[in-house]
Amino acid sequence: xxxxxxxxxxxxxxxxxxxxxxxxxxxxxxxxxxxxxxxxxxxxxxxxxxxxxxxxxxxxxxxxxxxxxxxxxxxxxxxxxxxxxxxxxxxxxxxxxxxxxxxxxxxxxxxxxxxxxxxxxxxxxxxxxxxxxxxxxxxxxxxxxxxxxxxxxxxxxxxxxxxxxxxxxxxxxxxxxxxxxxxxxxxxxxxxxxxxxxxxxxxxxxxxxxxxxxxxxxxxxxxxxxxxxxxxxxxxxxxxxxxxxxxxxxxxxxxxxxxxxxxxxxxxxxxxxxxxxxxxxxxxxxxxxxxxxxxxxxxxxxxxxxxxxxxxxxxxxxxxxxxxxxxxxxxxxxxxxxxxx
Amino acid sequence: xxxxxxxxxxxxxxxxxxxxxxxxxxxxxxxxxxxxxxxxxxxxxxxxxxxxxxxxxxxxxxxxxxxxxxxxxxxxxxxxxxxxxxxxxxxxxxxxxxxxxxxxxxxxxxxxxxxxxxxxxxxxxxxxxxxxxxxxxxxxxxxxxxxxxxxxxxxxxxxxxxxxxxxxxxxxxxxxxxxxxxxxxxxxxxxxxxxxxxxxxxxxxxxxxxxxxxxxxxxxxxxxxxxxxxxxxxxxxxxxxxxxxxxxxxxxxxxxxxxxxxxxxxxxxxxxxxxxxxxxxxxxxxxxxxxxxxxxxxxxxxxxxxxxxxxxxxxxxxxxxxxxxxxxxxxxxxxxxxxxxxxxxxxxxxxxxxxxxxxxxxxxxxxxxxxxxxxxxxxxxxxxxxxxxxxxxxxxxxxxxxxxxxxxx
Numbered sequence: 108x109x110x111x112x113x114x115x116x117x118x119x120x121x122x123x124x125x126x127x128x129x130x131x132x133x134x135x136x137x138x139x140x141x142x143x144x145x146x147x148x149x150x151x152x153x154x155x156x157x158x159x160x161x162x163x164x165x166x167x168x169x170x171x172x173x174x175x176x177x178x179x180x181x182x183x184x185x186x187x188x189x190x191x192x193x194x195x196x197x198x199x200x201x202x203x204x205x206x207x208x209x210x211x212x213x214x215x216x217x218x219x220x221x222x223x224x225x226x227x228x229x230x231x232x233x234x235x236x237x238x239x240x241x242x243x244x245x246x247x248x249x250x251x252x253x254x255x256x257x258x259x260x261x262x263x264x265x266x267x268x269x270x271x272x273x274x275x276x277x278x279x280x281x282x283x284x285x286x287x288x289x290x291x292x293x294x295x296x297x298x299x300x301x302x303x304x305x306x307x308x309x310x311x312x313x314x315x316x317x318x319x320x321x322x323x324x325x326x327x328x329x330x331x332x333x334x335x336x337x338x339x340x341x342x343x344x345x346x347x348x349x350x351x352x353x354x355x356x357x358x359x360x361x362x363x364x365x366x367x368x369x370x371x372x373x374x375x376x377x378x379x380x381x382x383x384x385x386x387x388x389x390x391x392x393x394x395x396x397x398x399x400x401x402x403x404x405x406x407x408x409x410x411x412x413x414x415x416x417x418x419x420x421x422x423x424x425x426x427x428x429x430x431x432x433x434x435x436x437x438x439x440x441x442x443x444x445x446x447x448x
Numbered sequence: 449x450x451x452x453x454x455x456x457x458x459x460x461x462x463x464x465x466x467x468x469x470x471x472x473x474x475x476x477x478x479x480x481x482x483x484x485x486x487x488x489x490x491x492x493x494x495x496x497x498x499x500x501x502x503x504x505x506x507x508x509x510x511x512x513x514x515x516x517x518x519x520x521x522x523x524x525x526x527x528x529x530x531x532x533x534x535x536x537x538x539x540x541x542x543x544x545x546x547x548x549x550x551x552x553x554x555x556x557x558x559x560x561x562x563x564x565x566x567x568x569x570x571x572x573x574x575x576x577x578x579x580x581x582x583x584x585x586x587x588x589x590x591x592x593x594x595x596x597x598x599x600x601x602x603x604x605x606x607x608x609x610x611x612x613x614x615x616x617x618x619x620x621x622x623x624x625x626x627x628x629x630x631x632x633x634x635x636x637x638x639x640x641x642x643x644x645x646x647x648x649x650x651x652x653x654x655x656x657x658x659x660x661x662x663x664x665x666x667x668x669x670x671x672x673x674x675x676x677x678x679x680x681x682x683x684x685x686x687x688x689x690x691x692x693x694x695x696x697x698x699x700x701x702x703x704x705x706x707x708x709x710x711x712x713x714x715x716x717x718x719x720x721x722x723x724x725x726x727x728x729x730x731x732x733x734x735x736x737x738x739x740x741x742x743x744x745x746x747x748x749x750x751x752x753x754x755x756x757x758x759x760x761x762x763x764x765x766x767x768x769x770x771x772x773x774x775x776x777x778x779x780x781x782x783x784x785x786x787x788x789x790x791x792x793x794x795x796x797x798x799x800x801x802x803x804x805x806x807x808x809x810x811x812x813x814x815x816x817x818x819x820x821x822x823x824x825x826x827x828x829x830x831x832x833x834x835x836x837x838x839x840x841x842x843x844x845x846x847x848x849x850x851x852x853x854x855x856x857x
Contacts, residue, residue, distance in 0.1 A: 145855040146541075146813060150650065151568035155533065156575050156743050156785055157808045163650070164567055165813050167543045181855070191849040198845075218834070218842060220824065286678060287693075307677040309831070392681040395627035395827035406628075406824060409513055411538050411816030416853050 243328020277390025474759035482530025495767035575745035582797035622699030632822035641738025727800025
């Protein structure tokens, strides 16, 4: 394609990408480096239904002048990145100096919001992603071997977890695993422990979140793999059968290699998605036991006083995290691409 | 719109049959954002009874996430936000609501002086109801066991032990201890009860890592031993559900949520018949109840035309017109501050709270940040994963980081 043709061809997409991807990222990076101005505070008398009290409030006149002089706020550079709510450089250094074992150091680290969140986020990402790929592949293989008439119905039911809104799905699970819910009671009965509560234990909450994550995302892997199975080279399969390969060997040596590019694709998308885990934590009310980077952003924005700069900083850190996470897969894809040309 | 919501609105409208005669003619658009519970639904529906221009409402539990962004534009999307003493601060901090002195002088004849929220001498909001958390108890269970309704949290613990030991209920206490806003609010209650002050006088420096703070956490931990083990996931709704199912005998609950507990639809009959209320409890021998006083009121946006502000004020005045109290159901929805309100039985707890000198929730520019820090950092202690001192140090550190960012420190 000529460069000129390519330019006009790409322009609409390019514009949309600049507008909807690049510009917001630039804006978030800017906001993470600027913080609101120092508040000018005055003590005033406030009165209401319960009498009058001396309280402090923001001096709007004085604050407006400062704001108009520098509408972006005060430039703080990377200060917010390094504060306790984020990378907590000072606190981590202190923890390193004051502890003599790695275990103690990590336990101190787990007390800092960012590292606690990253701990759960990474565990979730690296447990859920492989599990959902394996489960998705298993469902796809099972459905593919079904009778033609049954397929439609089974596909529909297999897709249900993906169709249900994540927040609703997690809410339903939340009620079911309540100690008085159907699953909660069943587990108590099976474990023979009437005190057992999934919601009161950090470990069990993590398990619940991970199970939910796999349940919710497996249909995506299933759909992709199922589509891939339709292009399976029959002659290779037949050759394998003639060579006496059993079903497991056929899957491992013929089907999986054929689906490998799709596995890479699903891995990429799911690593990205799972790193941004949010809905199950909100839906399962699990913030006491598990937090994620996205949950921190929601918490910063949802308080009575919104912390835009803190939320922006966590957003930028999330983007960096996703980039690091995807880099091995991207590098591999790039090498494959170079190898082909 | 949910089914129940429709019913509430419909009921409110029917209730309005008589008030519609009240002339409320407005000339410019009115758009209201606010929280969602029956009393506010009533105010919103009454404001919508005005004719001449469109009055729209957006009443949702997520109101505080949208009211500020919705009022920062020029012209503002929302011409009025219904807020409480905690959430008005965010609107004040960003200067998006206007002083109402001239409008009150012109149209606010029926307002009582204690409805006017003045900040630095300017009227910034009009309050229409009061609220507080207070004692709710099952009179049948307490009477059977020969226990007096507790006046202090120490009594509450003793009562809980008795009820559990007798095998009546396994987890006799309730409380909205869900990690986040609710848990932080319970800390605030107890901390004020122990005589604590959140900030060093006259500054934004935190002041919770002290004896009062440690006592507060230890008391909360002691109480939680008698609660459903899932207490860190129980907000006011879930706690109410436990109550309605008859699993709880004593709890500290919002006055505005007592009505639904006695609703035969959703509550066991024995709960309906025996849910009793009393004033908030004290703690640690203190005289000030371990609770906070709240008001709900409305504001008028700054970034709108004067005509819109005038129409908004008139519509909101119609929303809280004394005639709405003629409907008995409406009169029981809240502890109204409106002229002519006769306290109903449901108001006993909140009135007792006000009379006992309960402290109003602090209206400070940085209180919201403290509340958020408490909500995020206390759950480790409640699970027994760290000491009270460590939890309080974490809260202070988290608060300081946030306050530095927002320019308060």
